[in-house]
Amino acid sequence: MFAPTDHIPAQELMRRQDAVRTHLQAVAPEAGGILVFSRLNIYYLTGTFGQGVLWLPLSGEPVLMIRKGVERARLESRLKHIVPFKSYSELEPLCSDAGSPLTPTLAAVMAGLTWQLGNMLAAKLKSYTLVPGDHALALARMxxxxxxxxxxxxxxxxxxxxxxxxxxxxxxxxxxxxxxxxxxxxxxxxxxxxxxxxxxxxxxxxxxxxxxxxxxxxxxxxxxxxxxxxxxxxxxxxxxxxxxxxxxxxxxxxxxxxxxxxxxxxxxxxxxxxxxxxxxxxxxxxxxxxxxxxxxxxxxxxxxxxxxxxxxxxxxxxxxxxxxxxxxxxxxxxxxxxxxxxxxxxxxxxxxxxxxxxxxxxxxxxxxxxxxxxxxxxxxxxxxxxxxxxxxxxxxxxxxxxxxxxxx
CATH class of the missing domain: 3.90.230.10 (Creatinase/methionine aminopeptidase superfamily)
Incomplete structure (x- = not known):
């Protein structure tokens, strides 16, 4: 019924994702991927200004989990996996179901979270180790x-x-x-x-x-x-x-x-x-x-x-x-x-x-x-x-x- 106003080319999105992956290996070599929370960085990596969380693994397909606006995100983004979610407790099963499970150590773009949400994330993912990954995004966007x-x-x-x-x-x-x-x-x-x-x-x-x-x-x-x-x-x-x-x-x-x-x-x-x-x-x-x-x-x-x-x-x-x-x-x-x-x-x-x-x-x-x-x-x-x-x-x-x- 609806058509998107524009698209970022799939090749451009892949270039950005690969740049973040490359920088992440230098910024946080122990991490198997990065969790992205700020809407601006989600847009940079997916092509939609989504409200939610993006899981970008070092290998495998990214998973975009959206609190509101899944239909719009699917119109605008060329990502394969775009799913609704309500709680950080859902991150683990949603990523596993998409074939891109969370890794034991996760980088996170911490500037995209308030203290309250950061504490909530850590509580929901207490079996995982969270490390800063902000600089990987900054270097990629640079x-x-x-x-x-x-x-x-x-x-x-x-x-x-x-x-x-x-x-x-x-x-x-x-x-x-x-x-x-x-x-x-x-x-x-x-x-x-x-x-x-x-x-x-x-x-x-x-x-x-x-x-x-x-x-x-x-x-x-x-x-x-x-x-x-x-x-x-x-x-x-x-x-x-x-x-x-x-x-x-x-x-x-x-x-x-x-x-x-x-x-x-x-x-x-x-x-x-x-x-x-x-x-x-x-x-x-x-x-x-x-x-x-x-x-x-x-x-x-x-x-x-x-x-x-x-x-x-x-x-x-x-x-x-x-x-x-x-x-x-x-x-x-x-x-x-x-x-x-x-x-x-x-x-x-x-x-x-x-x-x-x-x-x-x-x-x-x-x-x-x-x-x-x-x-x-x-x-x-x-x-x-x-x-x-x-x-x-x-x-x-x-x-x-x-x-x-x-x-x-």
Whole structure:
């Protein structure tokens, strides 16, 4: 009676499953398979955003056990074994019946479970040994296939069109941040944004993104990023404030994500309320430095370079050039990274930060986001999404990085 809206090709799903299996043997060599709980990771491995548990054995067929929506899962996923379940006590018999029995040691993606559910799982599977397997999923998702890259390139192109070509014609000085946020949504939805941004770090949320005019760019923020914002309300600290007007002579930073078919691009663009000739020298110099850092980090981001090296270079240059105080945020807004992986979530592995020494690989996608806070004034800077190639990272979200003048 019903047809699915789309399918992930079976070959692509098999590639992902095999990548997780390969990484699992290094991450948890004692485990005979991995239990996956988060809906995002279930989607990655099955093609359906299922609520339940996926058992992916090292050998044998995966088994997807669904609490609700079995019919939809069977429409969308090409897995052979998709069955209903209600209790973790059913995992053992359901997997055995499917011909893929649980193994004595089970890896689990533990970030996908609350403490309560984790304790319940351990109680129901007390005869099994549970070990962490999260990193196997992170490493598999880190390197994108051509199937994934094609989606992300289209996403980035739409993103650039919205922020560079379309938005400057519908925003103007004198608007509140909230009005600018609403105009941004109109433009993004018209271009095909699918309406949700996903973050995977525990407790992090995102809606549209940050709209920060003038001093809002340094407003105290609990979000794990350098750009401050007033937001809508203490109960909804995103988008922009109805009480803050974008005044003439002020920069405006829009840090807004785009999403199609589950995949994201991340982009920050800077605008100025007035002609380009009126941009103050300190803001211009700081913005130019951020653009320079983005381009240099992108050039360095080749297979074999580590995220830690990219971060160390940026911090060293900020220190040498007199930008250390506000680089990547002022005071409590300062963050210890220069960018991050991106894909099905905005905040994917790896962070471009100290201590992350796993070399970059071709096919990884990273967001590079140097920003500079200027005390008492604003924040300026840039962010774009880059595909790692043999010759360095290539922007898939546009190649125009100047602070764009908007005149009323």
């Amino acid at each position: 390197v994108k296939s051509e199937f994934e890259l094609e989606i992300m390139r289209r996403c980035g192109a739409k993103h650039h069109k919205c922020m560079h070509d379309d938005l400057p014609g519908v925003i103007r000085p004198g608007m509140t941040e909230r009005e600018i946020a609403h105009k941004s949504w109109e433009v993004f939805f018209a271009e095909g944004h699918m309406g949700i941004l996903r973050m995977q770090a525990h407790g992090e949320e995102c809606f549209l993104g940050h709209v920060s005019a003038g001093s809002s760019g340094n407003y105290p923020s609990g979000f794990n990023g350098p750009l401050g914002l007033r937001g809508e309300h203490p109960g909804s600290t995103f988008m922009g404030s109805e009480h803050k007007v974008w005044e003439k002579g002020e920069p405006l930073l829009l840090d807004i994500g785009f999403q199609i078919e589950g995949y994201h691009s991340d982009k920050t663009h800077a605008y100025f309320a007035g002609p380009a000739s009126a941009v103050p020298d300190d803001l211009r110099r700081a913005h130019d430095f951020c653009v320079e850092m983005q381009n240099k980090v992108a050039d360095m981001a080749r297979p074999g370079t580590t995220p830690a090296e990219l971060y160390a270079y940026s911090v060293e240059q900020a220190d040498k050039r007199g930008f250390s105080e506000g680089f990547m945020g002022l005071d409590g807004n300062k963050v210890p990274f220069i960018g991050h992986g991106i894909g099905l979530a905005i905040d994917e592995f790896p962070p471009l930060a100290k201590g992350f020494d796993l070399p970059l690989e071709k096919g990884m996608v990273i967001a590079i986001e140097p920003k500079q806070g200027i005390r008492g004034k604003a924040m300026v800077g840039i962010e774009n999404t880059f595909e790692v190639t043999e010759d360095g990272a290539r922007s898939i979200s546009g190649d125009s990085f100047e602070m764009m003048p908007v005149v009323d």
